[in-house]
Amino acid sequence: MSSLTMRPCGDFRTSYKQDNTIFETSTIRNIAIIAIALLCAAPYLVDAYYLTLFIQISYLGIAALGLNILVGYTGQISLGHGAFFGFGAFASAWMNVSFGIPVVFCIPLAGFLTMGVGMVFGLPASRIKGLYLAIATLAAQFILEDFFARADWFSGGSAGSSADPISLFGFAFDTDESFFYVALFALVFMYIWGCNLMRSREGRAFIAVRDHYLSAEIMGIKLNKYRLLSFGVSSFYAGIGGALYAHYLGYVSAEGFTLFMSIQFLAMIIIGGLGSVKGTLMGVVFMVFLPEVLEGGVGLMKMTEWGNIPMVVDGLAYIKEMAIGLVIILFLIFEPEGMAHRWAQIKNYWKFYPFSY
Amino acid sequence: MNFELLTQLIVNGLIVGLLYGVVGMCFVLVYKSTQIVNFAQGEFLLIGAWVCWALLIYLELPFIVGFLLTMAFMAVFGVMLQMIVLRPMIGEPIISVIMVTIGLSIFFQALMKWIFGVSAQSFPKVFETESIQILGLHIETAYLMSTVIALIIMVAFYLFFKHSKYGLAMRATAFDQQIAQSLGISVKQVFAMSWGIAATVSATAGVVIAMVSGVSNSLSIIGIKVFPAVILGGLDSIIGAIVGGLIIGVLENVAEFFDSQYLHVGNMYDIAPFYVLLIILWFKPYGLFGTKDIERI
Numbered sequence: 001m002s003s004l005t006m007r008p009c010g011d012f013r014t015s016y017k018q019d020n021t022i023f024e025t026s027t028i029r030n031i032a033i034i035a036i037a038l039l040c041a042a043p044y045l046v047d048a049y050y051l052t053l054f055i056q057i058s059y060l061g062i063a064a065l066g067l068n069i070l071v072g073y074t075g076q077i078s079l080g081h082g083a084f085f086g087f088g089a090f091a092s093a094w095m096n097v098s099f100g101i102p103v104v105f106c107i108p109l110a111g112f113l114t115m116g117v118g119m120v121f122g123l124p125a126s127r128i129k130g131l132y133l134a135i136a137t138l139a140a141q142f143i144l145e146d147f148f149a150r151a152d153w154f155s156g157g158s159a160g161s162s163a164d165p166i167s168l169f170g171f172a173f174d175t176d177e178s179f180f181y182v183a184l185f186a187l188v189f190m191y192i193w194g195c196n197l198m199r200s201r202e203g204r205a206f207i208a209v210r211d212h213y214l215s216a217e218i219m220g221i222k223l224n225k226y227r228l229l230s231f232g233v234s235s236f237y238a239g240i241g242g243a244l245y246a247h248y249l250g251y252v253s254a255e256g257f258t259l260f261m262s263i264q265f266l267a268m269i270i271i272g273g274l275g276s277v278k279g280t281l282m283g284v285v286f287m288v289f290l291p292e293v294l295e296g297g298v299g300l301m302k303m304t305e306w307g308n309i310p311m312v313v314d315g316l317a318y319i320k321e322m323a324i325g326l327v328i329i330l331f332l333i334f335e336p337e338g339m340a341h342r343w344a345q346i347k348n349y350w351k352f353y354p355f356s357y
Numbered sequence: 358m359n360f361e362l363l364t365q366l367i368v369n370g371l372i373v374g375l376l377y378g379v380v381g382m383c384f385v386l387v388y389k390s391t392q393i394v395n396f397a398q399g400e401f402l403l404i405g406a407w408v409c410w411a412l413l414i415y416l417e418l419p420f421i422v423g424f425l426l427t428m429a430f431m432a433v434f435g436v437m438l439q440m441i442v443l444r445p446m447i448g449e450p451i452i453s454v455i456m457v458t459i460g461l462s463i464f465f466q467a468l469m470k471w472i473f474g475v476s477a478q479s480f481p482k483v484f485e486t487e488s489i490q491i492l493g494l495h496i497e498t499a500y501l502m503s504t505v506i507a508l509i510i511m512v513a514f515y516l517f518f519k520h521s522k523y524g525l526a527m528r529a530t531a532f533d534q535q536i537a538q539s540l541g542i543s544v545k546q547v548f549a550m551s552w553g554i555a556a557t558v559s560a561t562a563g564v565v566i567a568m569v570s571g572v573s574n575s576l577s578i579i580g581i582k583v584f585p586a587v588i589l590g591g592l593d594s595i596i597g598a599i600v601g602g603l604i605i606g607v608l609e610n611v612a613e614f615f616d617s618q619y620l621h622v623g624n625m626y627d628i629a630p631f632y633v634l635l636i637i638l639w640f641k642p643y644g645l646f647g648t649k650d651i652e653r654i
Contacts, residue, residue: 136638267460321466325462325467332457
């Protein structure tokens with residue numbers, strides 16, 4: 001059967017292959033292709049400021065997808081994702097500077113190195129779960145942060161370390177416009193890879209472990225193996241995201257990769273929707289734009305004559321932090337399944353409009 | 358080897374460890390009765406300390422009045438927090454509940470920074486003498502007071518849970534919520550009460566620590582340092598929390614001692630408990646006194 005253009009009301013799939021497609025209908029696939037094509041033209045159309053935001057979305061989005069594979073699909077909890085992101089950044093810069101490996105190879109290598117570290121810290125995951133795991137990864141966060149500050153040979157200590165821009169065949173991607181394409185390619189590649197992973201045997205095993213680990217084990221899924229693998233994949237994504245970040249900024253310092261960053265990653269996937277690839281991207285976009293919108297709002301307020309309250313204008317940094325905390329709480333109370341769920345509901349509403357019952 | 362310094366550090370560790378034990382006890386209390394891991398425990402200390410500081414500085418109240426007012430405020434605060442934010446979360450998966458408390462922690466930390474600024478403020482002097490000598494050891498008066506307060510809190514906990522009606526209701530709820538409910542215990546009330554107690558008692562610890570080292574945002578780190586202590590003792594054991602707190606308190610000071618004398622790695626004071634935490638989780642995930650989770654199919 002050829003692929004559908006619109007989704008019917010109800011489940012009419014007749015083969016396993018149909019159930020397993022990346023895009024549900026050909027319309028969605030075409031929209032995705034057009035969107036990517038439009039994005040390719042973005043450097044010529046939009047302001048440079050929006051390009052930096054997009055680049056931010058892409059490297060954070062890659063790392064957040066990794067966390068969603070671990071938390072949303074496998075049901076493990078990690079509070080150390082920010083540290084793994086940082087490890088990827090430092091590892092890539094370190095290999096580039098100390099061994100002179102070209103940056104193009106450094107990025108995947110950094111991914112694999114981070115994967116190794118993530119699996120070491122994920123080892124207790126084969127024995128413990130839930131809460132205890134959350135606390136074990138919290139320990140990983142602090143230990144790695146301490147390691148960044150101390151290991152001069154690896155991270156440059158408190159001085160930080162520099163990283164070269166990505167270059168391919170003598171062409172250096174060192175401007176925002178050129179790096180945009182690298183970021184776009186990496187984002188699309190990693191997301192398609194993530195979608196494909198979730199369609200494979202491993203992906204289904206992850207979901208089985210999340211839904212009921214005892215049943216999964218009875219069906220012959222090795223719990224230890226898949227929990228550890230999930231940690232590995234998640235750290236790999238974090239490492240790739242971190243490496244892109246390092247080579248984009250050209251400089252990595254040890255201060256940025258705190259517990260707060262890990263929490264921001266968790267916030268992204270919770271706001272977007274646990275266990276949803278599309279939702280991950282929505283959550284990342286939301287979290288990147290939230291501070292910008294707040295800043296814009298306060299900026300507008302400052303222009304009106306009554307709105308120039310010094311407390312608000314000076315405390316903008318704290319208001320941004322508070323907003324992140326508040327958004328997490330509000331989403332969990334009012335929309336625990338995230339934006340992906342809300343999006344599905346909106347689509348359903350219009351599909352049956354005006355007969356929504 | 359400098360024995361004098363080592364004993365001094367061990368004594369300090371015991372005193373600080375006792376405070377970790379008190380905070381850990383609150384943590385375990387909330388976990389046992391409501392099955393919520395409270396990542397916002399450190400913010401209770403922070404808010405309590407700041408409120409007490411503001412009462413003493415701006416309203417110029419005598420210490421004891423300000424202290425009691427702070428405790429009353431924190432009790433109401435804890436109950437309100439449970440009612441407004443955590444009641445809708447009953448029955449949600451662990452990750453959601455953890456994230457809500459993390460969200461609360463970020464929110465209140467930023468709020469405190471916004472209201473009171475980021476720089477550390479020192480508490481007004483409460484005692485005439487800064488420190489006294491006991492058996493040749495310098496002990497700060499505030500620490501001595503903290504030890505007394507911590508011991509009082511522990512005895513009060515014991516009496517409350519052993520002999521009072523409400524304590525019994527809380528233990529019943531911790532044992533089995535449905536059975537407790539069918540026996541006429543208001544589980545909602547128990548939940549609110551446990552948050553109120555946890556907030557109040559943590560705030561006491563916060564005020565005591567702030568008296569020694571000043572009020573600043575770093576107080577909330579205690580809420581994270583409590584994790585190694587409660588995991589070591591077992592997440593659902595009150596005795597375990599006290600023992601774990603003492604061990605972690607001594608351990609960080611001893612680690613600091615060996616670091617400054619021999620190893621010179623630096624920062625051992627903050628990081629050693631987390632290495633211990635990982636090792637415990639590797640070999641004895643349910644801690645020293647925790648109940649082992651056995652699942653039947």
